[in-house]
Amino acid sequence: MRITLAAAANARSRNSKRAQSLASAIAVLCAVLMSLATNATAAAPSKHKTLPGTIVTTAASTAGTYTLEVSIYSRKRKEKVALFVTGLAKDRLRTTRARNALVTDTLSLTAAQKLTIRAVAHPRVHLRVKLTAKPAIVASTPVPTPAPVAPAPPTGPGGFTYVGTGPYSTLDTTTSEDFTTGNKTFGSSGTDTAWNYDTGANVCGDSTNSYSASSVTDTNQGLTITATNNSGHWVSGQLDGTLSLGYGAIEASIKMPSGAGMCPAFWLFATPGTSVQPGVSNPYCTTALGTNPNCGEMDDIEAPTIRGETDSTFAIGTLHGPLTPCSASCNNQTFEGSSQAFGDLSSGFHTYGLIWSPGSITWTVDGYAYQSMTPASLAAYIAANPGQYPAGSTTALPNMPAVPWVFDRSKFHMIIDLSVGGWPCSGAQQPCPNPAASGAKMVVQWIHIYH
Numbered sequence: 476m477r478i479t480l481a482a483a484a485n486a487r488s489r490n491s492k493r494a495q496s497l498a499s500a501i502a503v504l505c506a507v508l509m510s511l512a513t514n515a516t517a518a519a520p521s522k523h524k525t526l527p528g529t530i531v532t533t534a535a536s537t538a539g540t541y542t543l544e545v546s547i548y549s550r551k552r553k554e555k556v557a558l559f560v561t562g563l564a565k566d567r568l569r570t571t572r573a574r575n576a577l578v579t580d581t582l583s584l585t586a587a588q589k590l591t592i593r594a595v596a597h598p599r600v601h602l603r604v605k606l607t608a609k610p611a612i613v614a615s616t617p618v619p620t621p622a623p624v625a626p627a628p629p630t631g632p633g634g635f636t637y638v639g640t641g642p643y644s645t646l647d648t649t650t651s652e653d654f655t656t657g658n659k660t661f662g663s664s665g666t667d668t669a670w671n672y673d674t675g676a677n678v679c680g681d682s683t684n685s686y687s688a689s690s691v692t693d694t695n696q697g698l699t700i701t702a703t704n705n706s707g708h709w710v711s712g713q714l715d716g717t718l719s720l721g722y723g724a725i726e727a728s729i730k731m732p733s734g735a736g737m738c739p740a741f742w743l744f745a746t747p748g749t750s751v752q753p754g755v756s757n758p759y760c761t762t763a764l765g766t767n768p769n770c771g772e773m774d775d776i777e778a779p780t781i782r783g784e785t786d787s788t789f790a791i792g793t794l795h796g797p798l799t800p801c802s803a804s805c806n807n808q809t810f811e812g813s814s815q816a817f818g819d820l821s822s823g824f825h826t827y828g829l830i831w832s833p834g835s836i837t838w839t840v841d842g843y844a845y846q847s848m849t850p851a852s853l854a855a856y857i858a859a860n861p862g863q864y865p866a867g868s869t870t871a872l873p874n875m876p877a878v879p880w881v882f883d884r885s886k887f888h889m890i891i892d893l894s895v896g897g898w899p900c901s902g903a904q905q906p907c908p909n910p911a912a913s914g915a916k917m918v919v920q921w922i923h924i925y926h
Contacts, residue, residue, distance in 0.1 A: 529594040531603075538586050539608050545578045545592055546603040560592050581609070633816030635843040640724035641830040643925035650718050652922040654698035661691070661714060673713035673890075679738035679779070679897030684709040686892070697728075697920040700893040702737065704913035713892035719746040721886055724925040726828040726839075731778040731787040733821035734912020735905060738894040739787070740777045741827060741919075743887035745770035750885065752833070757884035759797045768795035768807035771881040773836060776827035778820045783903030785912075787820040789813050790827070792838035792846060794853065796881045810856055812838070812846040824920060833883055850880040893917040 535541055543560065560582070582590075628637045652669065661670040672688035690712030692699050702711040720743070727741050747760040747770060760770040772795035778787040794810040817825065817840045828839035837847040848856075893915075900907035 529601075531592045532589060533592070534587070534589045535582075535584050535608070536587055537608075538584050541582045541584065542607045542609055543580045543582055543590075543592075544605040544607070546605075547576045547578065547594065548601040548603075560590060631841070631843040632818070633814055633843075633845065635814075635816065635845050637842050638830070638837065638839060638844045639842045640726065640828065640925045641837065642832065643724040643830070645926050647723070647924040647926050650720065650924040653920075654693055654922075655695050655920055657693060657695040659693040659698075662688075669717055670714040670891075671717060673715050673892070675713075677709075677711060677738075677894035677897070678713075678740075678892060679894035679899060681709075681894075681896035681900075684711070684895045684897075686711060686713045688712065690893075697918045698891070699919075700739075700891070700917045702732065702734075702893055702895050702908075702913065702915045704908070704910050707910075709895035709908060709913075711893045711895055713890065713894075716889035719749050719886035719888050720924060721751050722831050722833065722926075724828060724830045725775060725889070725922070726826050726925070727775065727891075727922045728824050728826050728920040729776070730824045730916075730918045731820040732893060732912075732915035732917050733780065733785055733787065733819075734909055734915040735780055735783045735785055735903065736896050736900050736908025737787065737912060737915050737917075738777070738779045738897060738899050739917040740774060740890075740892055740894070742772065742774040742777075742890050742892075743829070744768075744772050744890055745881070745885035746888050747885070751887075752883060755884050757881060759879065759881050760885065769797040769881075770885055771796055771887070772807070773829060773831065773882065773887065775829040775838070776840075779899035780821075781899045781901075783900065783905040783907040783909070785909070786822075788815050788818065790815075790817055790820065790838075790840050790845065792829075794836070794848060794882070797879050810848055810853055812848075814840070814845040816845065817841070824918075831882070831887075834880075836882060853880060889922065891917075891919060 560580075630636055650669075652667075659665070659667045661667050662672055672691060673686050674688065675686060676682040677684045677686060685708075687710045690701050690703065690710055691714060692701070698714075700712040700714075702709055725743070729739070729741060731737075731739050745757065745760065747757070750756060757770055772793075774791070774793040774795075777791040777793065778789060779791070780787050781789060791811060791813040793808055793812075795807045796809045797807070826839075826841050828842065830837040830839065830844075835847065835849050837844050839845065896908045
């Protein structure tokens with residue numbers, strides 16, 4: 476019995492030790508599990524909590540657009556890193572241990588703001604942050620394109636301005652004339668009926684000299700009028716145009732003759748019974764006023780060799796209109812202007828032009844305007860030069876202005892002539908016309924009419 480009790484006691488003792496050992500083992504196991512759980516919790520990174528050293532803050536002092544530069548350095552050779560800026564996810568990227576990786580982004584902030592840059596990775600990475608304000612982009616105000624400025628017209632001899640044919644640029648091929656085709660004859664039975672031969676006395680004031688059709692020829696060099704001395708009697712030529720012209724630009728390419736006493740001209744004469752403006756008549760075309768120039772005469776160019784000179788150096792433009800009383804010698808001339816800026820006109824061809832517009836007449840040489848006239852400037856010219864006109868000169872018709880402008884009434888026809896002697900020889904200190912000048916020629920290549 477004692478042995479049995481003792482054996483039982485020993486058995487209980489052994490069981491108690493086993494239980495204690497089991498409890499201790501369980502306690503140790505629990506402690507280990509708890510430790511493992513705690514460590515696992517601490518090691519799990521989250522979006523909002525990162526390891527020390529992976530959070531950097533910076534601040535934008537004002538609203539605006541900024542450039543954010545984040546340099547990432549990883550201790551490992553390769554590491555995936557996710558960046559977050561104030562809670563906004565950015566792209567993942569890989570960095571290497573050998574160099575920095577750079578992430579650049581543009582931020583538009585509506586107000587001053589503190590920025591937090593987080594890097595999520597394990598192990599931790601190092602960050603360097605730079606925040607730079609970008610210059611504000613100011614919307615540019617469109618600058619209007621300035622209207623093109625036409626270059627100033629060129630100036631030529633005498634400082635005269637180039638005007639060309641003025642407001643007229645369309646060549647009228649029906650009234651223009653090319654004399655270089657050669658072998659033209661004129662008059663009603665000729666090959667060119669736009670011109671008639673004139674066989675009267677020459678118009679420069681020496682009635683002893685005359686015109687002849689034989690003095691006018693046409694070759695491929697142009698229309699040629701030759702002045703010939705026949706024992707003191709000079710014979711030359713003139714062509715009268717049959718076409719009546721309205722407003723426009725009239726140009727002629729002419730080489731003037733040389734030799735003392737030559738008087739070449741290209742001019743326009745009013746055609747009685749015509750009107751350049753509808754319903755406007757010309758009451759000055761009447762014998763009550765005397766000579767025909769009362770109707771109106773515009774001399775495109777006169778280029779005489781005056782005072783016995785041998786070269787033609789004067790470009791002269793004149794106007795003729797109503798003046799009465801007016802002797803034959805006054806020729807009803809109401810205006811004369813001239814220029815010597817163009818040199819010797821007999822040395823080669825020049826283009827002589829007349830730009831005729833309502834209330835305006837302009838004279839040109841090679842397109843350069845050397846004078847102009849209007850109704851007001853004509854009246855001022857006459858008032859300033861009373862000695863040029865017969866005393867008491869006025870109009871013979873009632874209710875007409877003292878200085879009528881007749882150049883907006885009739886149409887005009889063209890005249891080409893080479894006269895000899897007369898007024899160009901006034902004051903000459905040598906024989907004028909000079910017999911040595913016999914054979915002098917005026918050559919016309921073409922006449923262009925523009926509308």
